[in-house]
Amino acid sequence: MNTPDVPATHLRKVRSFVRRPGRATAAQRRALTELLPRFGVAQTAGRLDLAALFGRDAPRVLDIGFGDGDATATAAANYSALDYLGVEVHEPGVGHLLLLLEKAALSNVRVIVHDAAEVLPELLPDASFAAVNLFFPDPWPKKRHHKRRLVQPPFVAELARVLAVGGLLHIATDWDDYVRHTREVMEQSPRFAADTSPGLAAEPLGFRPPTKFERRGRRLGHEVTDLYYRLA
Numbered sequence: 001m002n003t004p005d006v007p008a009t010h011l012r013k014v015r016s017f018v019r020r021p022g023r024a025t026a027a028q029r030r031a032l033t034e035l036l037p038r039f040g041v042a043q044t045a046g047r048l049d050l051a052a053l054f055g056r057d058a059p060r061v062l063d064i065g066f067g068d069g070d071a072t073a074t075a076a077a078n079y080s081a082l083d084y085l086g087v088e089v090h091e092p093g094v095g096h097l098l099l100l101l102e103k104a105a106l107s108n109v110r111v112i113v114h115d116a117a118e119v120l121p122e123l124l125p126d127a128s129f130a131a132v133n134l135f136f137p138d139p140w141p142k143k144r145h146h147k148r149r150l151v152q153p154p155f156v157a158e159l160a161r162v163l164a165v166g167g168l169l170h171i172a173t174d175w176d177d178y179v180r181h182t183r184e185v186m187e188q189s190p191r192f193a194a195d196t197s198p199g200l201a202a203e204p205l206g207f208r209p210p211t212k213f214e215r216r217g218r219r220l221g222h223e224v225t226d227l228y229y230r231l232a
Helices: 026-034 050-054 070-078 091-104 116-123 143-148 153-162 176-187 212-219
Strands: 060-064 083-087 109-112 129-135 163-173 192-194 225-231
Touching: 026 091, 050 083, 060 070, 070 083, 070 091, 070 109, 091 109, 116 153, 129 153, 153 163, 153 176, 163 176, 176 192, 176 225
Parallel strands: 060 083, 060 129, 083 109, 129 163
Antiparallel strands: 163 225, 192 225
């Protein structure tokens, strides 16, 4: 079955994130100036050549909204045979990740500082990722803001386009209503099926280190749910 074409404009009717205030440290500002040219993606138009970007052709993971980058760097350090493309708009978090990449001498991570809803249709080629991670997206808990949630049918169609057949979509959240919302949206997709296989969390593509958002949610008494889907 062919993936339906989704015009890029359909993904930008509403903003799915808020640029929350946060002052970058001096080290993070230095990283954004000195390290982003090394690990960042400067291309703003046309589909990326991912093999050229990483300098090899390896299984790739798309990490959408990586926050402070701790989980991304941990995964990349543990699985050097995989390449990770992180997408994030929060510059202090990007700076933090860049510092981690420099400290650990990691070469299998690249970073795009831009809105994922625009990155997917504009920059990412078809069937180019073995997995997509969406960990703790903004839950937009108020009912009137639910339309801003990133997991929506047009966005899911774009995920189906960039994943290879058999690829894994891994969504984690600590909001029960977002779990319900995600399941309802995913059930509408003809391309994805829920994967409840035991042991997925221990596999390289299903690995999810704890994140700052997860720890905060658990302190507030939230239950964390991991949802896995396979692309047919």
